[in-house]
Every structure is written in structure tokens, then in C-alpha cells.
Amino acid sequence: MHELSLCQSLLRQVAAIVSEQGSGFVSLIELQVGELSGVEPALMQHAFPVVSQGSIAQGARLLIQTRPLRVLCERCGSESDAEAGNLSCRACGNWQTRLISGDELLLTRIEIESSAITR
Amino acid sequence: MCDTCGCNVTHGNAHLLKPGGRLEKTSEGKQSIDVLKGLLSENDHQARHNREHFDRHGVLAINLMSSPGSGKTALLEATIDALKDHYRIAVVEGDLETENDAERIRAKGVAAIQITTGSACHLDAHMVHDALHKLKLSDLDIVFIENVGNLVCPASFDLGQHHNVTLLSVTEGDDKPAKYPVMFRTTDLLLLSKTDLLAVLDDFEPDRAEQYLRKLANLAPVMLISARSGEGLQDWLDWLEIRMSERQAEQQGIDQTTSQVRL
Numbered sequence: 001m002h003e004l005s006l007c008q009s010l011l012r013q014v015a016a017i018v019s020e021q022g023s024g025f026v027s028l029i030e031l032q033v034g035e036l037s038g039v040e041p042a043l044m045q046h047a048f049p050v051v052s053q054g055s056i057a058q059g060a061r062l063l064i065q066t067r068p069l070r071v072l073c074e075r076c077g078s079e080s081d082a083e084a085g086n087l088s089c090r091a092c093g094n095w096q097t098r099l100i101s102g103d104e105l106l107l108t109r110i111e112i113e114s115s116a117i118t119r
Numbered sequence: 120m121c122d123t124c125g126c127n128v129t130h131g132n133a134h135l136l137k138p139g140g141r142l143e144k145t146s147e148g149k150q151s152i153d154v155l156k157g158l159l160s161e162n163d164h165q166a167r168h169n170r171e172h173f174d175r176h177g178v179l180a181i182n183l184m185s186s187p188g189s190g191k192t193a194l195l196e197a198t199i200d201a202l203k204d205h206y207r208i209a210v211v212e213g214d215l216e217t218e219n220d221a222e223r224i225r226a227k228g229v230a231a232i233q234i235t236t237g238s239a240c241h242l243d244a245h246m247v248h249d250a251l252h253k254l255k256l257s258d259l260d261i262v263f264i265e266n267v268g269n270l271v272c273p274a275s276f277d278l279g280q281h282h283n284v285t286l287l288s289v290t291e292g293d294d295k296p297a298k299y300p301v302m303f304r305t306t307d308l309l310l311l312s313k314t315d316l317l318a319v320l321d322d323f324e325p326d327r328a329e330q331y332l333r334k335l336a337n338l339a340p341v342m343l344i345s346a347r348s349g350e351g352l353q354d355w356l357d358w359l360e361i362r363m364s365e366r367q368a369e370q371q372g373i374d375q376t377t378s379q380v381r382l
Contacts (some may be wrong), residue, residue, distance in 0.1 A: 020273050105158045
């Protein structure tokens with residue numbers, strides 16, 4: 001699956017942010033992942049230690065916040081929860097809805113320790 | 120500069136270090152940085168670049184996705200037969216191994232660039248970019264990108280295409296849109312392929328496949344098609360024709376703007 005290549009891409013982004021700040025080790029990486037993003041958080045958690053080996057993010061905690069599926073109905077205007085296989089409006093049953101949450105695939109925050117001594 | 124006495128705090132960055140600032144330290148003295156950046160931003164950046172390439176040359180780019188064996192290459196063969204006298208076509212082929220599909224396309228007299236991904240289960244924008252360098256886009260009207268047969272991973276990667284077309288063969292089961300919502304939610308056209316087999320299959324209902332697609336809030340047209348019998352082929356060709364005219368209209372708009380700027 002593609003979680004491995006996503007982890008590699010994530011690490012390149014993290015490395016770029018750290019070098020922008022100067023230097024340091026990454027202790028935490030926070031992601032937001034929606035159910036319809038195509039990414040499986042568990043696979044991401046498995047891939048991360050492998051890919052981050054020897055990098056500035058080795059040993060960092062990967063915190064993945066899953067985002068709920070929410071849709072906005074284009075007919076009745078209601079916002080409701082949804083399932084991956086059924087994005088219809090819960091209020092009126094209309095299938096023409098717009099996804100307002102649940103396809104996120106975002107790097108939201110990282111924490112950097114300025115020195116290796118604190119590790 | 121050190122990180123102890125505060126000599127690295129300047130007028131320019133002080134606001135970032137204050138409580139609530141982007142570089143505020145956590146209670147353990149760690150630096151916390153809010154990012155909010157797409158995990159696929161590298162790929163998306165390259166995809167935008169690819170799309171600009173296509174647009175500059177007025178080329179229509181179509182990303183064909185499906186499970187393995189649902190008839191993408193057969194559809195392309197039939198499409199090339201029907202269109203090659205009207206349009207200049209090239210195909211980018213994605214497969215884990217072999218040049219087989221590219222050879223089938225070349226046998227039809229059009230250029231095919233094979234990307235063998237090894238173990239990678241999808242094409243990404245960088246692979247497509249490398250392949251595009253082997254094609255002369257100014258001599259082309261349509262580029263079909265035949266993605267790796269897989270209903271999961273290809274859905275996550277923008278390649279720079281203008282439209283996603285997903286094939287679902289009638290031997291696969293009509294509930295595939297419900298099982299692979301990420302892929303089917305974003306398709307611009309659903310082709311139910313191998314419909315010549317419907318006569319011997321009693322468990323595939325095209326209407327049911329369409330209902331599952333609608334449950335993903337997807338308005339995309341659904342067409343029944345058989346590359347073998349030719350059924351529905353004209354609907355697909357008409358759809359392509361409309362997409363081509365849209366591209367050409369857009370291209371004329373771009374050309375006019377450019378020439379006005381030059382004036």
C-alpha cells in the first residue's frame with residue numbers, strides 16, 4: 001500500500017520544517033486523517049518507525065487524529081454524519097451532498113527538541 | 120545563536136514565540152510548530168506542473184483506473200481504432216512489471232510509454248512527469264494514462280489529469296463503489312465494462328452499481344460498454360469528444376489572453 005511512500009513524503013516535509021527552524025530532533029508529529037483520504041492510520045503507524053529510522057524523526061511519536069465523516073445536504077441544508085459507503089443526508093435522504101469533513105490528509109503540528117541531550 | 124538566553128528572539132520572530140504563536144514552546148521546553156500542510160503536497164505540486172504542461176499544449180489528459188483485468192487496455196485499443204484518424208493519441212502505461220500493455224498499444228500505431236513501478240501499487244505525479252518527457256506534447260491531442268490496476272492506492276494521487284475515468288467490469292460485482300469509496304467518489308465517469316458478459320451473469324445489476332455510486336454523492340455519468348462487441352463505445356467516444364471541445368475552447372481562451380498580453 002502507499003502508506004510507506006506517504007511516510008517518506010511526510011519525513012521530507014518534516015525535515016524541511018526543522019531545517020527552516022535551525023536544527024533539532026523531532027519528538028512529535030501530528031496528522032489529521034479522514035476516513036475517505038485513502039490512508040489507513042494503522043498502516044501509517046507501522047510504516048513510520050521503519051521509514052524514520054536514522055532520520056531526525058527517529059523515535060518521534062506519530063499522533064494521528066482521525067476526522068469524522070460529515071456531509072452538507074444540498075437540498076435541505078442539514079449537516080449530518082455519514083459512512084464511507086453512504087454519504088447521503090441523514091435528515092432527508094438526499095444523495096446530493098457535499099463532504100465537509102473526512103477526506104483530510106494533513107500534517108498539522110510537529111514538536112522539536114532543540115538538543116539531542118534531552119533525548 | 121543559542122536557545123538558552125533568548126538571543127535568538129528578534130523583532131521579526133518574537134510574535135511567533137509568544138503564547139499561541141507558531142513557535143511557542145510547550146511546557147517541557149519543546150518547540151511546537153503548527154503546519155497544516157497536505158501530506159501529498161509534493162505530489163500535488165508536481166501534478167499541477169504536469170497539468171500546466173498538458174494545458175500549454177492543449178492536450179486532454181485522462182486517468183484510467185480500475186482493478187486489474189477490467190479491460191482498460193482493451194478499451195484503449197478500441198478507442199484508438201475509432202479515434203486515431205481524428206486525434207493524435209499517446210498512452211502512458213502503468214504496470215508493476217512487463218511492457219505487454221505498451222506493446223499492445225504500439226501495435227495500434229500510437230506512442231506508448233511504459234512505466235514499470237516495481238512493487239509500487241500506483242502511479243504518482245513524478246513518474247508521469249518523467250514519462251511525459253519522452254512524449255512530444257505539441258504533437259498530441261489526447262494522453263491516456265492507464266494507471267496500475269488497483270482500486271485503492273491510485274485514488275490518492277493526482278497525476279495532473281483533467282478527468283478520472285473508472286472502469287468496473289461486470290464480472291467484479293456491482294457493489295464495488297461501496298467497497299472502494301475513495302476511488303469511486305472522485306471519478307468523473309464510470310464505465311461498466313465487459314457488458315457482453317451480462318447475459319451469462321445473473322448477479323450484476325448495472326442500476327445497483329449506479330445506486331452505489333450515487334450514495335457516494337457522485338453525479339458522474341454511468342455508461343455500459345463492451346470493447347469486444349462495441350456496445351456503448353459511441354457514448355464513450357461522444358463523452359471524449361465533448362471533453363476535447365471543452366479543452367480546445369479553454370485553450371483558445373488562453374491563447375487569446377496571451378496574444379492580448381503581447382499586444
